[in-house]
Amino acid sequence: MNGLATALFTLLRRDLILALRRRQDALVVLGFFVVVVSLFPLGVGPDPQLLRSMAPGVLWVSALLATMLSLERLFSDDFRDGSLEQILLAPQPLSLMVMSKILAHWLITGLPLVLISPLLGMQLNLDGTEILTLMAALLLGTPILSLVGAIGAALTLGLRGGGVLISLLILPLYVPALVLGAGAVDAVMYGSSAQAHLSLMAALLILTLLLAPWAIAAALRIMSD
Amino acid sequence: MAEQRVQWFKFASPPNFYDLAGRLAPWFGGLAAILFVVGLYVGFVLAPPDYQQGNSYRIMFIHVPTAWMSMFLYVLMAVYAAIGLIWRVKTAEVMAKAIAPTGALFTFLALWTGALWGKPTWGTYWVWDARLTSELILLFLYLGYMALHAAIEDRQRAANASAILALAGVVNVPIIYFSVVWWNTLHQGASITVTSAPTMETVMFSALMLMTFACWMYAIAVVLWRARLELLERERRAAWVLERMGEKA
Amino acid sequence: MIEFLAMGGHGPYVWGSYGVALVVLVAELVLLSRRRTAMNRRLARLARLNRENGAEPSPDS
Numbered sequence: 441m442n443g444l445a446t447a448l449f450t451l452l453r454r455d456l457i458l459a460l461r462r463r464q465d466a467l468v469v470l471g472f473f474v475v476v477v478s479l480f481p482l483g484v485g486p487d488p489q490l491l492r493s494m495a496p497g498v499l500w501v502s503a504l505l506a507t508m509l510s511l512e513r514l515f516s517d518d519f520r521d522g523s524l525e526q527i528l529l530a531p532q533p534l535s536l537m538v539m540s541k542i543l544a545h546w547l548i549t550g551l552p553l554v555l556i557s558p559l560l561g562m563q564l565n566l567d568g569t570e571i572l573t574l575m576a577a578l579l580l581g582t583p584i585l586s587l588v589g590a591i592g593a594a595l596t597l598g599l600r601g602g603g604v605l606i607s608l609l610i611l612p613l614y615v616p617a618l619v620l621g622a623g624a625v626d627a628v629m630y631g632s633s634a635q636a637h638l639s640l641m642a643a644l645l646i647l648t649l650l651l652a653p654w655a656i657a658a659a660l661r662i663m664s665d
Numbered sequence: 666m667a668e669q670r671v672q673w674f675k676f677a678s679p680p681n682f683y684d685l686a687g688r689l690a691p692w693f694g695g696l697a698a699i700l701f702v703v704g705l706y707v708g709f710v711l712a713p714p715d716y717q718q719g720n721s722y723r724i725m726f727i728h729v730p731t732a733w734m735s736m737f738l739y740v741l742m743a744v745y746a747a748i749g750l751i752w753r754v755k756t757a758e759v760m761a762k763a764i765a766p767t768g769a770l771f772t773f774l775a776l777w778t779g780a781l782w783g784k785p786t787w788g789t790y791w792v793w794d795a796r797l798t799s800e801l802i803l804l805f806l807y808l809g810y811m812a813l814h815a816a817i818e819d820r821q822r823a824a825n826a827s828a829i830l831a832l833a834g835v836v837n838v839p840i841i842y843f844s845v846v847w848w849n850t851l852h853q854g855a856s857i858t859v860t861s862a863p864t865m866e867t868v869m870f871s872a873l874m875l876m877t878f879a880c881w882m883y884a885i886a887v888v889l890w891r892a893r894l895e896l897l898e899r900e901r902r903a904a905w906v907l908e909r910m911g912e913k914a
Numbered sequence: 915m916i917e918f919l920a921m922g923g924h925g926p927y928v929w930g931s932y933g934v935a936l937v938v939l940v941a942e943l944v945l946l947s948r949r950r951t952a953m954n955r956r957l958a959r960l961a962r963l964n965r966e967n968g969a970e971p972s973p974d975s
Contacts, residue, residue, distance in 0.1 A: 591833055595826050599816050608812055609830060612805040613837050616844040623848060644840070655833055662825040705932075714922060721924040724931045731935070770938055778931040785924050883939065890946055897953055901960065910954070910961040 447532045448540040455544030458517075465513065466548045473506040473553055477560045488565045495564035496625035499574060500581075503553050503621075504614050507585040510549040511610070512603040514541070514593040515660065524664060534660065535653035542586050542656075550582030570625055573634045577624040580641040584617045587652040594659035616644055679896050680905040682756045686889040693889065697882035704875030712868045721785040724778050725869075730877040732775035732796070734884055735803055736838075738768035742810075743835035746828035756892070758824035759899065761831065762814060763892035767884050769807035775800050795849040799842045806834045820899055 459466055480498045481491055518524035527537050557578055561571040592610035596602035624637035708726040715722040742764040749758035779797050780790040791797070810827050817823035900906050919925055 588833075591829070595813060595830055596816070601816070605812060605816055608805070609809040612802050612809065612841070613833065615802055616837070616840045619844040619848040651836060655829055659826060659829045662822060662829065665822075709918075719922040719924055721927055723928050727931055727935050767942070770942060774935050774938060777934055781927045781931045785927050887942060887946065890950075894946070894949055894953055897957060901957060906957060907961050907964055910957040 444532050444536065447530065448536060451527070451537060451540045452544050455541060456547065459544070459548045465510070466552065469506050469510045469549045470552045470556060472509055473502050474556065474560065476502040476505060478563065481564075492565040493629070495561065495566050495570075496574070496622040496629070498564065499557060499560060499578075499625075500618050500622040503557075503578060503582065504585065504611065504618060506553060507549065507582070507589055508607050508610065510545070511589040511593045511606050512596075514545055514590055515597055516593075516602070519597055519664060524660070528660065528664060534657040538590070538653050538656045538660070542583075542590050542653075545590070546583050546586040550586050553582055554578045566625070566629075570628050573628045573638075574625050576638055577621040577634070577641060580638060580645055581617045581621045584641075584645050584648050585614065587648045587656075588613050588617075590656045591652060591659060594656050594663060597660065597663040617641070620644065677754050677756050679755060679900050679903070680909075683893055683896055683905075683909075686893050690886050690889040690893075693882045693886035697879050697886055700875055700879035700882060704872055704879050707868060707875060708872035712866070712872055718786060721782060722869075724782040726872050726876045728775060728778040728782055729873060730880040731771045731778065732800060733877060734880045735768055735772035735775050735800065738764050738771060738884060739803060739806065739831075739838065740835060742768060743831040746824075746831040750825055750828040750832075755899070756896070758828070759892045759895045760888065761828065762824065763888045763895055765807055765811050765814070766891070767887050769804060769811065771880070771884070772800055772804040772807055776804065793849070795842075795846040798845050798849070802841055802845070803838070806838070810834065 477498060480494070484490060484494065515524060518527070527541075528534060530537065554575055557574055558571045561574050566574065589606070589610050591613075592606040595609060596605050599605060620637050620641045624634040624641070627634045627637055704726065708723055712723070714720050742761050745757045745761035745764065748754050749761055776797065779800065783792060783794075783797075784790050810830055813830055814823050814827045817826055897906055919929070
């Protein structure tokens with residue numbers, strides 16, 4: 441058991457160190473998120489009321505797209521330099537090793553999105569409670585995006601044009617997270633409670649945590665043999 | 666019990682499946698043609714106009730069966746994909762791949778006829794109604810499955826990878842459906858339930874059922890036909906293919 | 915007959931639905947049958963090569 445924990449922690453630390461060495465990758469994703477959200481007012485006009493009512497959807501769709509952008513490299517770097525093969529051959533269960541990689545991915549790309557979202561929420565005229573709800577929804581939702589996205593990343597491993605293909609495979613599967621996440625902020629905006637949305641999002645996160653690692657592990661085995 | 670197992674595997678072996686599908690497909694095709702003709706006759710000649718919607722409700726006889734088929738076929742595709750993935754049954758893999766284009770086609774038809782039905786009923790071609798929205802996402806799921814299958818060159822790997830995607834999709838379909846329904850009720854969109862008319866006359870109901878069976882038979886015939894072609898393509902080096910082609914030449 | 919085709923003013927919608935359904939289903943059948951013809955030709959050639967040369971047929975011919 442101890443050996444397993446060590447292996448998972450070592451993998452997590454390795455991924456984080458690699459990400460720190462290549463900081464620009466994570467920053468590009470964050471920058472993309474900020475730029476897309478900032479472009480919306482230029483497209484639809486500066487009317488504060490309109491921007492406010494569009495804000496939940498705009499922020500969530502931008503978060504989906506930003507996550508999409510980061511997925512392609514989730515496994516492909518490891519695939520290219522052979523370390524993925526080492527992970528596959530390791531005695532530890534692959535689905536747990538995969539979880540450790542996804543945790544690293546979320547810490548590098550998902551968490552920054554959550555942390556920067558208040559700033560963008562204020563840009564779009566959201567008020568205090570709405571911003572808090574947005575952060576809570578993103579906190580529960582971005583791990584779902586990483587987990588489901590990893591299925592797509594594993595399935596397109598080593599394919600030409602994999603990045604574009606991932607979006608076609610994965611974006612439809614993001615619909616529940618999008619509906620619940622944007623809906624939570626909407627609910628607060630229209631004066632009701634976001635509790636139902638957030639509970640369902642938490643349930644979805646648990647379900648995804650249970651099922652996705654299995655699918656990712658199976659997909660990695662298929663695509664790397 | 667052991668004997669039954671042998672029988673099953675015998676049917677699942679590519680040459681036996683190829684021959685059996687070749688014998689069955691024309692029957693299903695013929696049955697589909699007959700059912701389509703009878704269904705259309707009942708739906709257009711025998712069924713009276715609806716007192717509320719006039720004649721536009723007749724679109725239901727094609728819209729509802731195609732929508733049902735699009736969902737059934739996705740589940741069926743996932744079942745075959747799972748059988749192929751778990752038990753390595755080649756014919757099941759081929760069936761899963763053969764179902765996808767027909768499923769996508771029915772999904773497209775459900776959307777198209779839904780839009781044309783929406784115009785006279787709601788006054789607009791497209792509303793973000795829960796059912797139409799879910800159909801649209803289902804179409805994306807089908808397209809993703811086919812795109813992944815096409816993107817991977819190795820046939821075995823393509824079958825396995827897209828099987829994973831089909832399973833991920835089939836787990837998601839009910840979640841997507843309920844989240845879209847929920848989203849729809851919260852936003853108070855158009856939620857006129859046209860398909861669940863409280864008192865559907867028997868003649869309308871029978872037209873609907875006839876058309877549904879016709880679509881089933883059509884789908885079975887086309888899928889078997891396509892599965893045979895897929896099998897030939899995958900097994901073109903196998904002795905049984907050369908044998909059968911040699912006879913024809 | 916004209917009355918039947920007009921569908922009480924809803925003709926374009928009703929026939930637009932059924933027409934496109936017919937076109938799409940027939941198109942699927944045509945595409946499949948063309949695919950079968952191409953496949954038969956290819957496999958027949960493979961079989962003939964196989965008989966004439968007695969050698970392993972190239973899978974990509």
